[in-house]
Amino acid sequence: MKIVLMGNPNVGKSVIFSRLTGVNVIASNYPGTTVEFTRGTMRFRGEKAELIDLPGAYTLEPTSRAEEVATRMLQEADLVINVVDATNLERNLNLTLHLIERGKPLVVALNMWDDARHRGIKIDNKKLQKLLGVPVIPTVGLTGEGVKELVLSLGRATSREAISRTKEERWSQIGEIIRECQSLTHRHHTLLETVGDFTVKPLTGLPIALVVVYFTFKAIRYMGEGLIGHLFDPLFERFWAPLMMNLSSLLGSSGFLHDVLVGKLISGEIDFVQSFGLLTTGLYVPIAMVLPYVLSFYLVLGILEDLGYLPRLAILVDSLMHKVGLHGFASIPMILGIGCNVPGALATRVLETTRERFIAATLMAIAVPCTAQIAMIIGMLGDQPLYLTAVFGSLFLAWIGLGVLLNKVLKGESPEIFVEISPYRIPYWNTVVKKLWMRVREFLSSAIPMVLLGVLFMNILYSLGIVNWIAVVTAPVITGLLGLPREAVSALIIGFLRKDVAVGMLVPLNLSAGQLVVACVVLAMYFPCVATFVVLIRELGIKGMFKSTLIMLFSALGAGTILNLIF
Amino acid sequence: MSDKEVVSLLHMKSGSRGQVVEITGGIGFQSHLDSLGIRRGKIVQKLAAHPLRGPIVIELDGTRIAIGRRMANRILLKELGANRT
Numbered sequence: 252m253k254i255v256l257m258g259n260p261n262v263g264k265s266v267i268f269s270r271l272t273g274v275n276v277i278a279s280n281y282p283g284t285t286v287e288f289t290r291g292t293m294r295f296r297g298e299k300a301e302l303i304d305l306p307g308a309y310t311l312e313p314t315s316r317a318e319e320v321a322t323r324m325l326q327e328a329d330l331v332i333n334v335v336d337a338t339n340l341e342r343n344l345n346l347t348l349h350l351i352e353r354g355k356p357l358v359v360a361l362n363m364w365d366d367a368r369h370r371g372i373k374i375d376n377k378k379l380q381k382l383l384g385v386p387v388i389p390t391v392g393l394t395g396e397g398v399k400e401l402v403l404s405l406g407r408a409t410s411r412e413a414i415s416r417t418k419e420e421r422w423s424q425i426g427e428i429i430r431e432c433q434s435l436t437h438r439h440h441t442l443l444e445t446v447g448d449f450t451v452k453p454l455t456g457l458p459i460a461l462v463v464v465y466f467t468f469k470a471i472r473y474m475g476e477g478l479i480g481h482l483f484d485p486l487f488e489r490f491w492a493p494l495m496m497n498l499s500s501l502l503g504s505s506g507f508l509h510d511v512l513v514g515k516l517i518s519g520e521i522d523f524v525q526s527f528g529l530l531t532t533g534l535y536v537p538i539a540m541v542l543p544y545v546l547s548f549y550l551v552l553g554i555l556e557d558l559g560y561l562p563r564l565a566i567l568v569d570s571l572m573h574k575v576g577l578h579g580f581a582s583i584p585m586i587l588g589i590g591c592n593v594p595g596a597l598a599t600r601v602l603e604t605t606r607e608r609f610i611a612a613t614l615m616a617i618a619v620p621c622t623a624q625i626a627m628i629i630g631m632l633g634d635q636p637l638y639l640t641a642v643f644g645s646l647f648l649a650w651i652g653l654g655v656l657l658n659k660v661l662k663g664e665s666p667e668i669f670v671e672i673s674p675y676r677i678p679y680w681n682t683v684v685k686k687l688w689m690r691v692r693e694f695l696s697s698a699i700p701m702v703l704l705g706v707l708f709m710n711i712l713y714s715l716g717i718v719n720w721i722a723v724v725t726a727p728v729i730t731g732l733l734g735l736p737r738e739a740v741s742a743l744i745i746g747f748l749r750k751d752v753a754v755g756m757l758v759p760l761n762l763s764a765g766q767l768v769v770a771c772v773v774l775a776m777y778f779p780c781v782a783t784f785v786v787l788i789r790e791l792g793i794k795g796m797f798k799s800t801l802i803m804l805f806s807a808l809g810a811g812t813i814l815n816l817i818f
Numbered sequence: 819m820s821d822k823e824v825v826s827l828l829h830m831k832s833g834s835r836g837q838v839v840e841i842t843g844g845i846g847f848q849s850h851l852d853s854l855g856i857r858r859g860k861i862v863q864k865l866a867a868h869p870l871r872g873p874i875v876i877e878l879d880g881t882r883i884a885i886g887r888r889m890a891n892r893i894l895l896k897e898l899g900a901n902r903t
Binding site for chain 1: 866872884
């Protein structure tokens with residue numbers, strides 16, 4: 252038994268999915284959060300049934316890859332739960348009628364029922380049920396109201412004969428349904444709506460956006476540094492370091508096993524960044540240097556997402572994005588990419604054309620460093636604001652320059668923005684915290700094994716002398732073009748696995764601030780980490796990824812060479 | 819109705835309301851607009867036009883929608899004057 256959740260974007264399908272299956276999926280307040288399907292199981296008629304959460308779709312004629320996923324999965328479904336936004340019934344019914352025409356067993360969840368009431372929208376759900384001929388259940392996903400009734404109603408869904416209707420017939424029927432079932436009481440704009448309109452008008456919206464972005468970064472840095480300085484660093488230095496010193500002497504202070512586990516001692520002490528053992532650097536980098544920033548970034552992002560601010564930001568940057576062949580909504584994959592490039596790459600699916608997806612994914616992989624990398628760069632250059640600015644300024648220039656170039660060179664036009672701006676909602680604390688926890692867990696479970704693998708791999712390469720050999724071979728590029736010591740190639744090698752560890756590997760090289768700028772920019776640009784690489788192959792195809800990779804390598808070399816000349 | 823009363827969404831004044839009388843373009847374009855509820859007979863209010871060829875923001879049935887300029891130019895409206903709010 253296969254049950255699918257279908258509905259317009261941003262109507263709360265993922266929240267209902269979590270309620271029905273207990274499987275948590277990331278839900279946010281903007282259209283296009285779900286770009287892939289998620290499977291879960293629920294009990295239905297005493298049996299296990301598979302429930303699938305699908306990306307939102309306005310119609311059954313797909314206009315993006317995310318919508319294609321939805322329409323394809325619909326065909327395999329035995330039963331459909333159509334989630335409908337009660338505050339926007341008319342538009343939502345279009346998809347409902349399409350689904351009814353297919354004849355599959357169908358239940359309508361009239362979601363955001365409470366919101367509709369607050370807005371003075373009265374819907375006679377009994378009458379709606381009668382007119383549609385399928386069960387209609389009012390629900391409030393966020394509180395769980397009506398979810399039990401929704402499950403019970405599934406038994407009442409039966410298959411009907413498929414029918415076909417023209418667009419005109421459909422709209423006239425929708426008009427009739429709305430007249431019969433919905434009544435509006437006049438109301439004034441809510442405070443949130445009034446504030447909301449300030450943020451979409453250019454004169455007020457731009458200054459507000461600048462303030463929001465400024466405080467976002469301030470808050471992330473403040474929390475990140477606070478967590479490191481007051482919590483994680485002391486924990487490692489006070490509790491973990493003595494333990495590791497004991498282990499070190501137990502293992503005889505040297506030897507292969509000692510170096511793999513504890514790492515090299517630096518003037519008789521453990522240096523958590525430089526020692527490079529599995530239990531020292533391998534844990535310290537992801538937990539004490541990166542995790543604090545991951546926590547603070549995702550906390551702030553989660554609040555902005557649930558508030559509904561991201562689509563407004565997308566509108567404000569629309570004209571900038573057009574310069575690089577994208578439109579404003581492509582800023583969302585970029586913003587998600589700052590957290591981690593993997594979800595960023597997936598989010599490019601909301602874009603309409605292959606060309607846009609190629610440009611967006613390539614630009615993100617090259618010029619949008621993830622939080623893990625940013626945390627390390629701040630760790631290295633945080634006390635030298637000028638050089639720190641040089642790193643991010645260079646990446647931004649690379650983003651713009653490459654984008655303009657790709658937009659010129661690649662054939663085709665970029666579509667314009669056409670998107671619903673989700674209404675502001677006050678974020679629920681428990682959903683914000685839950686989402687934060689999901690993302691942090693995802694980071695911990697994917698980052699720590701990768702970091703450990705990278706550290707182990709590097710130790711093996713070193714002890715076999717392979718790193719030295721590569722360093723000699725690549726010296727003309729690394730030293731000649733980039734002006735870095737040839738040992739810096741080790742950072743580029745490990746950068747394939749994890750960029751954060753790679754940045755950390757620059758520490759023992761004693762680079763000048765200028766060299767650090769070159770190395771950090773090159774590390775960010777030359778290639779995505781393996782996790783992103785795998786996703787990009789899937790999203791762009793082998794050929795697209797090959798092209799993208801060439802662009803990455805050449806632009807990294809170019810940027811590195813230019814920066815080497817400047818610093 | 820005379821031509822004078824008809825104005826494209828792009829050229830209508832911000833703050834004004836208008837009723838959609840025509841959408842110029844193929845069926846694909848029409849159903850694309852249709853997906854967000856923009857079709858003949860609908861009343862929309864233009865909230866803002868972003869500078870530097872940025873998008874137009876409208877309100878329709880209580881939702882706000884951002885729409886590119888080329889697209890807005892192809893939506894023709896009969897102007898109804900400013901909204902009471």
